Amino acid sequence: MSAMRAMILLIGLAVLAVGxxxxxxxxxxxxxxxSYDAPGPNRVHxxxxxxxxxxxxxxxxxxxxxxxxxxxQTVSTIASLYDAPHSHxxxxxxxxxxxxxxxxxxxxxxxxxxxxDQPDSNYETFLFGPTRLPIIRPDxxxxxxxxxxxxxxxxxxxxxxxxxxxxxxxxxxxxxxPTTGTINEGVEVILVDVSYPMRSDKAVSGVVTAIETGAAxxxxxxxxxxxxxxxxxxxxxxxxxxxxxxxxxxxxxDTSDGRWNNADMAITGIGWLLDNGTxxxxxxxxxxxxxxxxPRTVLAWNNENLYxxxxxxRCNGIVGMxxxxxxxxxxxxxxxxxxxxxxGGGSSTMWVNGQVRNxxxxxxxxxxxxxxxxxxxxxxxxxxxxxxxxxxxxxxxxGWDDKFTFNGIQAFSPASPGGDGYVxxxxxxxxxxxxxxRGDFGDTDYAVQADVYCxxxxxxxxxxxxxxxxxxxxxxxxxxxxxxxxxxxNCYALTYDSNNGRVRAAKxxxxxxxxxxxxxxxxxxxxxxxxxxxxxxxxxxxxxxDDSLLADVIDTTHVRGxxxxxxxxxxxxxxxMHGTRADNFSAVRLAPPDKATNPEPAxxxxxxxxxxxxxxxxxxxxxxxxxxxxxxxxGIFQGNQTTTIFEPGPLQLGQTYYWRIDEVxxxxxxxxxxxxxxxxxxxxxxxNDGDLDQMDFGLMQACLSGASIxxxxxxxxxxxxxxxxxxxxxxxxxxxNCLSGPQTPLNPDCLDR
Numbered sequence: 001m002s003a004m005r006a007m008i009l010l011i012g013l014a015v016l017a018v019g020x021x022x023x024x025x026x027x028x029x030x031x032x033x034x035s036y037d038a039p040g041p042n043r044v045h046x047x048x049x050x051x052x053x054x055x056x057x058x059x060x061x062x063x064x065x066x067x068x069x070x071x072x073q074t075v076s077t078i079a080s081l082y083d084a085p086h087s088h089x090x091x092x093x094x095x096x097x098x099x100x101x102x103x104x105x106x107x108x109x110x111x112x113x114x115x116x117d118q119p120d121s122n123y124e125t126f127l128f129g130p131t132r133l134p135i136i137r138p139d140x141x142x143x144x145x146x147x148x149x150x151x152x153x154x155x156x157x158x159x160x161x162x163x164x165x166x167x168x169x170x171x172x173x174x175x176x177x178p179t180t181g182t183i184n185e186g187v188e189v190i191l192v193d194v195s196y197p198m199r200s201d202k203a204v205s206g207v208v209t210a211i212e213t214g215a216a217x218x219x220x221x222x223x224x225x226x227x228x229x230x231x232x233x234x235x236x237x238x239x240x241x242x243x244x245x246x247x248x249x250x251x252x253x254d255t256s257d258g259r260w261n262n263a264d265m266a267i268t269g270i271g272w273l274l275d276n277g278t279x280x281x282x283x284x285x286x287x288x289x290x291x292x293x294x295p296r297t298v299l300a301w302n303n304e305n306l307y308x309x310x311x312x313x314r315c316n317g318i319v320g321m322x323x324x325x326x327x328x329x330x331x332x333x334x335x336x337x338x339x340x341x342x343x344g345g346g347s348s349t350m351w352v353n354g355q356v357r358n359x360x361x362x363x364x365x366x367x368x369x370x371x372x373x374x375x376x377x378x379x380x381x382x383x384x385x386x387x388x389x390x391x392x393x394x395x396x397x398x399g400w401d402d403k404f405t406f407n408g409i410q411a412f413s414p415a416s417p418g419g420d421g422y423v424x425x426x427x428x429x430x431x432x433x434x435x436x437x438r439g440d441f442g443d444t445d446y447a448v449q450a451d452v453y454c455x456x457x458x459x460x461x462x463x464x465x466x467x468x469x470x471x472x473x474x475x476x477x478x479x480x481x482x483x484x485x486x487x488x489x490n491c492y493a494l495t496y497d498s499n500n501g502r503v504r505a506a507k508x509x510x511x512x513x514x515x516x517x518x519x520x521x522x523x524x525x526x527x528x529x530x531x532x533x534x535x536x537x538x539x540x541x542x543x544x545x546d547d548s549l550l551a552d553v554i555d556t557t558h559v560r561g562x563x564x565x566x567x568x569x570x571x572x573x574x575x576x577m578h579g580t581r582a583d584n585f586s587a588v589r590l591a592p593p594d595k596a597t598n599p600e601p602a603x604x605x606x607x608x609x610x611x612x613x614x615x616x617x618x619x620x621x622x623x624x625x626x627x628x629x630x631x632x633x634x635g636i637f638q639g640n641q642t643t644t645i646f647e648p649g650p651l652q653l654g655q656t657y658y659w660r661i662d663e664v665x666x667x668x669x670x671x672x673x674x675x676x677x678x679x680x681x682x683x684x685x686x687x688n689d690g691d692l693d694q695m696d697f698g699l700m701q702a703c704l705s706g707a708s709i710x711x712x713x714x715x716x717x718x719x720x721x722x723x724x725x726x727x728x729x730x731x732x733x734x735x736x737n738c739l740s741g742p743q744t745p746l747n748p749d750c751l752d753r
Contacts (some may be wrong), residue, residue: 018333024048028091028378030056033352038311038329040293040319045350045358046334047092047308049376051132051301054442054560058128058265058306059111059375060096067116067161068177069103072369075349076356082375083354089378093351094297094308096267098343099371107268108140109372113197113401115266116161116175118142119255124272124283126299126340127263130441130476130562131487134301135259136272136340138283143254147229148203150247155238157229157251160198167233171251172222173198179219186232187239188212188220191249193398194227195406200260201486203252205406208245225398227251250406258485261403262477267374271323271341273298279327290323295348295361299374300330300339307334308376310350314361320344343370382440385589391424391582400564403435403478403486404428416451416529416583423453426567427579433489434579435471435478437564438587445590448472448563449533449544453581456527457498464571465499468580469506471566472534473558481568483511492558493566494532494543494550501525505543505551507558516543516551529583534563537590540668554668563587594619596644596661596672614646619663619670626662626669634660634674651679683721684735692735693742700735703727 021035021043030050038044049056061082063073073081079093097105108119119125121141128134145157147169158168161176164186172180173196180188191206198204206227212220222228229251231239243249260266271290272283284290295313299306309330313320321329323341330336346368350358362368389397395409407426415421428434439446450470457465470493471480477487489508496503501523504515515521524530524545535542543550567580596616618625624642628635635658638646651657657679661672684692686699703716710725719727721734738747 018329027353029053031091031376033092033357035357036329036333038321038325038333040321040325041317042321042325043312043318043359044321044329044333045310045312047350047352047376048334049306049308051304051306054132054382054440055378055380056091057377057379057381059377060109060116060265060267061090061093061111061373061375062175063369063372066177067103067109067175068181072099072102072371074367074369075351075373076367078370078373079351079375080354082377087379090375091353091378092308092376093349093373094310095343095347095349095368095370096297096372096374097370098268098270103371105371106270108266109268110199110263110266111175113199113264114173114175115198115200115253115260116173118159118162119260119266120268121256123268123270124340125266125268127260128265129262130264131262132441132476134299134306134338136275136338137257137259138272139256140260141256143256145254146252148250148252149242150244150249151242153242155235157253158235160253164230164232167235169229169231169235169239171253172228172230174222174224174226176222179221180228180230182218182220182230184232185214185217186230187236188217188231189229189239189243189249190220190223190226191229192223192226193395194225195400195402196225197264197401198251198253199263200253200255201258201404202261202402203250203405204402205248205250205408208243208247208249210245211240211243213240248408252405261485262487267299267342269299269340269342273323273327273339273341274300274330274336275338277331277337279324279331281324281327284323287323293320293322293325294344295320295346296326296344297342297348298326298330298339299342300334300336302335302337305334307336307339308350308374310348310358312348312359312361314346315359315364318359342374382442383438383446383587385446385587387438387588388584388586390420390584391422392420393422396424399438400436401438401478403433403437404430405434407434407436410581412453412581414529416453417531419451419583423581423583424565424585425579425581426565427569427577428567429574429577431569431571431574431577433480433482433566433568435474435480435564435566437474437476437478437562439562439564441476441562442560443473443562444560445537445592446472446563446587447533447535447590448585448587449531450565450585451529451583452496452532452565453583454496454501454524454528454530455498455578455581456501456525457578458500458525460571460576461499463573463576464569465497466571466577466579467495467497467566467568468582469493469495469566469568470532470534470564470582471508472536472563473561474563475558475561478562478564478566479511480508480566481511481513489513490558491561492534492536492541492555494534494545496524496530503545503550505553507555509557516553516555522550535590538592538668538670592670594621594663595670596622596625596663614648614659616644616661618644619665621665622663624664626664628660628662629657630659631655631657633658633676640664653679655679684718684738686718691742691744692738692740693744697735697739700727700732704732
């Protein structure tokens with residue numbers, strides 16, 4: 001290409017306004033891929049994900065599927081390692097962390113709630129949690145944790161998933177590698193049944209199966225679902241003297257920012273591009289390359305979507321973007337409000353459904369091997385109902401997620417109705433709020449119940465009180481009355497207060513509790529096992545105690561979410577805490593009400609204005625129907641009725657009408673589909689009796705005008721069968737074809753069309 005032609009091409013590209021190269025491609029339901037031409041010239045590739053679709057997860061993938069990898073791999077290779085349709089379908093992937101030597105990456109990484117790399121307070125960390133609303137924190141650092149032994153004593157837990165230093169205890173999880181990789185002797189404790197996920201400011205618990213010392217303490221296998229604690233020096237001596245096989249140990253992991261407690265996934269970037277809808281330019285001064293044009297990889301979002309984004313550069317005249325140019329594209333084209341910059345340059349790669357969709361800059365198309373990748377995974381984790389846990393002596397079932405500390409099974413008397421004398425005890429020894437949750441962000445219509453020991457304690461009311469509860473449709477933070485770094489409570493809850501016996505049919509909004517029975521509070525001033533049940537079906541929320549209805553409300557505040565058992569204490573002295581003792585937990589799916597089916601206009605009469613009867617088939621359990629009918633969709637509300645027939649009154653010939661039947665049953669209202677029809681009438685039914693007989697035939701003959709002679713009498717309009725302006729023998733023949741006889745319903749084919 002001549003220099004002049006190249007210059008013309010570049011000028012032409014430089015003046016391009018932002019626009020799609022091709023229409024948005026639907027990658028999967030709720031996910032699109034779009035490529036844009038942008039000034040520069042630049043080409044930007046964007047995967048947009050409906051943020052509230054719970055089946056899509058963000059995860060971090062590694063070369064060889066292990067954190068302690070021995071070689072870097074391309075994004076394509078990493079994505080393929082994890083891609084297992086339909087159970088774990090990797091829909092898209094981009095490169096992630098900045099990295100240097102194998103296996104070093106910059107900052108934190110977490111996936112499936114498990115912290116894999118320790119945070120670095122020098123850079124920005126993206127946190128994505130069960131609420132599906134991400135945050136970016138610029139200064140999260142690692143803090144030593146705590147290892148608690150079976151006798152209640154504790155020692156420092158220094159780190160996790162990193163090479164062990166002298167005189168430290170390091171926790172190794174299954175995502176680190178098949179084995180610990182240690183080479184120096186010390187002590188390695190093998191744990192199983194670990195209560196993952198492992199988030200910060202939270203304790204997980206596991207049962208000791210072996211304590212390896214001497215030559216056996218090197219490079220032990222990490223069991224699936226388990227953990228290995230590896231120690232040298234003084235910590236190794238401490239462990240050797242404290243731990244026995246069969247002990248349950250508790251491991252507490254920590255960071256400098258409590259907001260990590262709410263994160264299921266984390267990744268550290270370098271460069272906070274957008275903050276709450278504006279370019280975060282004050283942050284960019286920290287990075288010299290922010291004003292240079294390079295290929296870029298970005299994580300961004302707004303209230304509706306998550307965005308995985310790659311900008312090409314250094315190839316075919318595409319120049320790449322500065323931070324400012326990327327911010328302008330994010331805000332102006334995508335409407336993004338927040339974004340963080342990930343590794344760019346030759347690492348920038350966009351992989352979608354098995355193909356690299358951008359042009360990596362190395363050799364104008366060669367993928368660079370990288371330290372890890374962000375995976376967009378389609379994985380349905382919605383709850384399989386029915387679910388139950390009897391909290392038996394052998395321990396709680398797998399799948400419970402604690403907020404702060406491991407909540408175990410305890411012997412307790414009196415036993416619950418039908419119980420075995422063992423219960424779960426939910427509380428945090430440090431005080432405040434504690435919850436254990438199950439379920440999924442996408443769970444909507446279900447009932448949850450448990451036996452709760454409601455201990456009436458007026459004797460210590462001067463020191464405070466404790467609140468026991470079950471909850472439903474929690475946003476995933478399990479925060480109840482909290483409002484701060486550890487989340488804000490948002491859920492429905494059925495609670496009992498120990499000081500006065502008050503039972504609340506409650507709702508938490510941003511940590512504030514309200515009672516649906518505020519005007520007529522309920523008190524149960526006695527100690528007893530009580531069965532608590534919350535039913536959520538559509539907008540109808542029902543609270544029951546011992547099978548008696550406490551409250552039945554219509555509320556749309558919380559439409560989906562997790563369920564579980566909660567505790568909140570308000571004592572001045574923590575030694576007064578007893579915790580929520582619960583047993584016989586269960587959750588079942590509630591089916592939404594059926595919609596009305598087969599609605600259709602029936603028995604259309606022949607007069608003008610027309611009279612019509614609308615009929616439908618009621619859904620199972622329907623007790624009444626909200627009828628909407630009118631000339632605009634979906635019709636105006638006509639009233640509630642218990643029949644399945646509605647007569648709207650006189651209709652106008654040729655007018656289109658819309659109607660909808662909403663089912664009302666014991667669980668609320670289910671909107672039906674909107675239907676429509678155009679008002680018509682039968683030809684030839686002059687006397688408006690629904691049949692064509694001799695009376696109508698006489699009137700038909702009276703309207704004869706002859707071939708090609710227009711019949712102008714409006715009363716003879718029903719005689720025009722063949723669509724022309726006259727009434728002749730053709731019309732008579734068609735009338736006779738429709739003749740039904742006295743009191744015999746007409747053929748619908750004779751409708752006026």
